[in-house]
Amino acid sequence: MSTITTLLRNAVSELSASSDSAALDAEILLCLTLEKPRSYLRAWPDRKPEPQQIRQFQALLRQRLQGTPIAYLTGRREFWSREFRVTPDVLIPRPETERLIEISLNLLPQGRPAKIIDLGTGSGIIAITLAKELPQAAVTATDFSQAALEIAKYNAEQHDAAQIRFLHGNWFASVPQTAFDLVISNPPYIAENDVHLGRGDVRFEPRSALTAPSQGLADIRTIARDARRYLRPGGHLLIEHGYDQEAAVQAIFRDAGYDRVQTYKDLSGQPRASHGRNGAS
Numbered sequence: 001m002s003t004i005t006t007l008l009r010n011a012v013s014e015l016s017a018s019s020d021s022a023a024l025d026a027e028i029l030l031c032l033t034l035e036k037p038r039s040y041l042r043a044w045p046d047r048k049p050e051p052q053q054i055r056q057f058q059a060l061l062r063q064r065l066q067g068t069p070i071a072y073l074t075g076r077r078e079f080w081s082r083e084f085r086v087t088p089d090v091l092i093p094r095p096e097t098e099r100l101i102e103i104s105l106n107l108l109p110q111g112r113p114a115k116i117i118d119l120g121t122g123s124g125i126i127a128i129t130l131a132k133e134l135p136q137a138a139v140t141a142t143d144f145s146q147a148a149l150e151i152a153k154y155n156a157e158q159h160d161a162a163q164i165r166f167l168h169g170n171w172f173a174s175v176p177q178t179a180f181d182l183v184i185s186n187p188p189y190i191a192e193n194d195v196h197l198g199r200g201d202v203r204f205e206p207r208s209a210l211t212a213p214s215q216g217l218a219d220i221r222t223i224a225r226d227a228r229r230y231l232r233p234g235g236h237l238l239i240e241h242g243y244d245q246e247a248a249v250q251a252i253f254r255d256a257g258y259d260r261v262q263t264y265k266d267l268s269g270q271p272r273a274s275h276g277r278n279g280a281s
Helices: 004-015 022-034 038-043 051-065 070-074 095-107 125-133 146-158 200-204 218-230 246-255
Strands: 076-079 082-085 114-119 137-143 164-168 180-185 231-240 258-265 271-278
Touching: 004 022, 004 051, 022 038, 022 051, 022 070, 051 070, 070 076, 082 125, 082 146, 095 125, 095 180, 095 231, 095 258, 095 271, 114 125, 125 137, 125 146, 125 164, 137 146, 146 164, 180 218, 218 231, 218 246, 218 271, 246 258, 246 271
Parallel strands: 114 137, 114 180, 137 164, 180 231
Antiparallel strands: 076 082, 231 271, 258 271
């Protein structure tokens, strides 16, 4: 029977041609199979898993070799130091989106009541993180996908974020409330013909949450236009977008009537999120 060391060595050999993180992938999948932390692999390298566990590990390995993202195989991904459930019904949380949280916390002083709406919440990472970091805030989250909303609700329960109101609908379609202090969104912003859609994890993510017409700008344009009616005067619009969309998004914001428009860079130095203030008087 194979030992932990042998299983990992063989798995890394198989994965190395298709994954830049073959060793990490192999360890994560074996830990998932054994229901043990990674420290267990190092403490007991000569342990021999049960035949059923080996078969389960090899099945996961085959899925990974076909490109299935690790997050979908494990069903979880960390964001802002919290673990969230993810499925193929939602996007996989990415470190770049944490920039939205940083900006929001600077826009909305802690300790004060605020009304926030997260459009297209997906797994709920933005809404839940802001609800936990700003406990006095009233948070609303929308999504047109009922399956995604169920994942977001589950994550909210796991993180005791009871103040979030979840609404089923596209963008503002089901939102009766106005006078939000912050409208925030990580909408679809990839062009429908972008070559990157055929590479990496995005091949397995919901296409409706990734792409938008008009070179990826259609949903951003809709949100910017409609948010004016839902923001209080002086309220904030904050949207994540592609690294090459800074100028276009800023133009959309200004054309829609926002002032103090600016774009923020992510940790890799790429333009990642744009902000505008509702200039309505």
